[in-house]
Structures are given as structure tokens and as C-alpha cells.
Amino acid sequence: MEIEQIVRTGAGNIRGIASDGVVRFLGVPYAAAPVGPLRFAEPQPHGGWDGVRDATRPGPNAPHLVKPFPGLDVAPLIGTGWVPGDEYLSVNVWTPDPAAKGFPVMVFIHGGAFVLGSKDASVHDGSGFARSGMVCVAINYRLGIDGFLPIPGIPTNLGLRDQIAALKWVRDNVAAFGGDPGNVTVFGESAGAMSIGNLIASPLAKGLFRRAIVQSGHGSMTRGIRVMQRLVKKLAKMLKVSPDAEGFRSVSYEDGLKALEKISQPTARIDLRDASGREPLFGLSRFSPVHGDDVLPEPALDLLRKGAGSDVEVLIGTNAEEMNLYLVPTGVREKIGKWLALYALHKSHPNAHRTLRAYGLGSGKKPGQAFTDAMNDLVFRWPARRFAEEHRGRTHMYELDWRSPQSGGELGACHGMELGFVFDTLASVTGPEGLAGPNPPQELADRVHALWVGFARDGSLPWDAFDSEARQVFQLAAGKAIAEPPMPAAAFQP
Secondary structure (H helix, E strand, O other), X not given: OOEEEEEEEOOEEEEEEEEOOEEEEEEEEOOOOOOHHHXXXXXXXXXXXXXXXXXXXXXXXXXXXXXXXXXXXXXXXHOOOOOOOOOOOEEEEEEOOOOOOOEEEEEXXXXXXXXXXXXXXXXXXXXXXXXXXXXXXXXXXXXXXXXXXOOOOOOOOHHHHHHHHHHHHHHHHHHHHOEEEEEEEEEEEOHHHHHHHHHHHOHHHOOOOOEEEEEOOOOOOOEEHHHHHHHHHHHHHHHOOOOOHHHHHOOOHHHHHHHHHHHOOOOOOOOOOOOOOOOOOOOOOOOOOEEOOOOOOOOHHHHHHOOOOOOOEEEEEEEOOOOHHHHOOOOHHHHOOHHHHHHHHHOOOOOHHHHHHHOOEOOOEOHHHHHHHHXXXXXXXHHHHHHHHHOOOOEEEEEEOOOEOHHHHOOEOOOOOXXXXXXXXXXXXXXXXXXXXXXXXXXXXXXHHHHHHHHHHHOOOOOOOOOOOOOEEEEOOOOEEEEOOOOHHHHOOO
């Protein structure tokens, strides 16, 4: 049975729906629509509305493109695509009871390589957290050209600025949903987790959250503004506009997405390596946050080293076989040869040959497996450990070690695999093409979900904090902490 519920926010009254012990408010604006003169502006307060605004449907999301993935249904992870509409800077809220007080708050930032995704993807439905006594909030933010392209004359890092605006909205409004604005945990996956790695270090986000959970992310996927100007100029040339605010304001969303799709192809010729010969996103996305502005004055690790974010308690982790998502279903891991593996890594890393040798290339291991193992560590696992090393506050580290039986048993503990366990939404990723296969263990979801809830409630976790000597990493499926030695990537990454 569904029952209407009315809540008053700072912008006006909204109508949600209560059912199955959860009250849901969907598509609630946290900022003014980023259209017209506000399209490339910093997020602005919403002007409000009269009467009661319907908040029973998710509403629009940021312009983006979604493509099928070979052999896997990825819609539960990234959503079903662009839902057009102006007011897409919005949140979903799940609460046990808006009339109550003091529930811990969890704010989720979705992934999608900074170019796609939505708060409405089914795997991160927040109902399970509400049933566990949390107020859960999921947010949209600007993507691609509108969110992560440092166009001259336009504020940088608009996607991150949107996330900060959403966190301020939570601070100012979450009490109306029963939440405690003084007990906020921000959590996210992939690009959402990379964003959180930056927000922990950002002076503009200071004080907006007490804890952070960084799932398959870290703070090192940023580029310098000067490097990203190459992408600005390349896209402007493709779109036949000037590489500045005036030029890009004349570009429709549709034309921008077509250009984004072209520039995102592996064959697109653009070099985004820095002065050291490193490309910090390893070709996974042309778009990224930038450092060198007021949001992120320096690279995140440099800021952490100086004490930024030391007041934030952090849970950070990765999956054991992150890159399998990209390299197993596509057949790349099995097909790639030695020279192509070397060429592919050299496009992002100055020590490709030495690195791949350290991961078994030339020692009997298949080139594709050596490449996959190296990329697992270079792209995700080792940078997350480096984040833990540099963070001056309390930091705990986990790793998901449960292996999906998909792709003939080879998909394993790939990127995104933890989400169904974290949110207790395994049904959304179960089935013939589901990421977790036909029968993932509910018992593991119960345990992982409870760990996230306990950390968000009061910071408690059943293993010791990470430090560079003990190197404690908690294996989620095994249910134990191990002392993890430095991995081979340590010799080849800053």
C-alpha cells in the first residue's frame, strides 16, 4: 500500500510516497536548472515553487550516451540513458521516517567515467539503507562537456561544483527527511569515488561530510588544466566553434554528445599525457576533473600530504580484478598480443616494458593476462593504496574478493561488482546477463551492507586502520584482514 507524504524543503513542499517501510522522494532539485544563461555557470540556488511539487518520479538526468556492453546487462549500473529535461540537478531521498530525527545520512555519487550514469540506476536504489536506519541520498551532476571540460571563460570542475552544491543542499535540508546534518557520509563508485577522492582534499568541500567511502576510486584521476586544453581545442575543431565560452555555448547537447562519442573512441588521436609521460585515466575517459583551480588547487595526494581532509574518516577499497569488466567480455584479454599490450600501455605510461615484465610478460604468462594484471594495479588498486598512505586522518582499506561466474567464470571480482552487495540490491544484477551471475550470495550482501551501515552510523569497522607498515586490507568475502605487501606497480607509479 502506498501512502503520500509531504515534506517541506527550503524551496517548497514536496510529495513523496511511503511503501514497504521506506519513504521515497525522487527528482528533488538541489539547484536551478543549468540551462540558458546558467548552462555553464556555477550551480545556483533553486528559485522555489508554489504549492506541492510532485516527487514520486525520478525526473530528468544529465545529457549522456549509453551503449550496450557485450554479453552483460549494465543498465542496473549506469541507468537506461538520457532522460531529457531542464531540472536534472536533482536528488533522490530514501528515509525510514521524515517525521523522525537524527538518522545518519549517506550521500551517493554515481560513476560513469565522468561522461554517463544517473542517480536512478537500479543497483544503487537506497531503499535498503533506509530500512537499515539511514537517510540515503543519490545525486545527479553535470557530465562530459558541461561538467568536466575546462573551457576558457567558464568555471572549471562544474561537475565537482555540482556535487558540492548537492552536499550543501543536504546540510540545509536533510533534517526535514529525518536526517542528522552533522553525521553525513559521502560514498561513491568509480568516477563517483574519484570525485570523492577530490572532495576529501578540496577546500570548498570542507565540513560538508564527516566520513567518506571510496569504492574503486582514489584522488589521482585528474589532469592539469593546460593538458585538458588540448581536449578543448580538439572538440572545438570537431564542432567547428571557437575554443571558448562563446563557442561552446552555441553547441546543442545533441551535437556535443556526438562529438564526445567520436573523441572517446580508442582510435581518436589526442595525447593527454602530462610532462612525465603519464595519462592518469589510462584511456578510460577523455574527461576528468582538473587540478589547479579553487576546487582542487593541487593534485589531491599533494593536498592530503599537507593535511587536507584529515578530519574525514575514510573507508577506501577496490575489487580484486577491476579491469576484467573492460577486458574480458570484449575479448581483449584473450586476443591481445605482446606488442599491442606494450603499445597500449605506453600510450599512458612511460615505463610500459618494465612494468609488463614485472607482471609476467615474457615469462610464460599470456600477454593479455599480464596486461590485465598490470592495469588492475596501475589504474585502481595501487593508487587507492597510495591515497590511504597519504591521508592523514583515520583510513581503513577493503578489497572485494568474490568472483562472479559470468563470462565462463572469468569475469571475477571486476569493476562495479561490489555495488549489489553494498546496496543489498543483488536482484538487479542477477540473471543470465547480470553482472553477478545466476546466484550471488545474499549472505555476503548482508555482511557488506552491514559494514557500510556501521561505518556511516559511527565510524565503526571490525579491522584495524591502514598504515604503510602493517598495510591492513580487509577481504570482504573471506571476512578477514590481511597484511598486504606492496604490489609490483609500486615501482612504476608516483
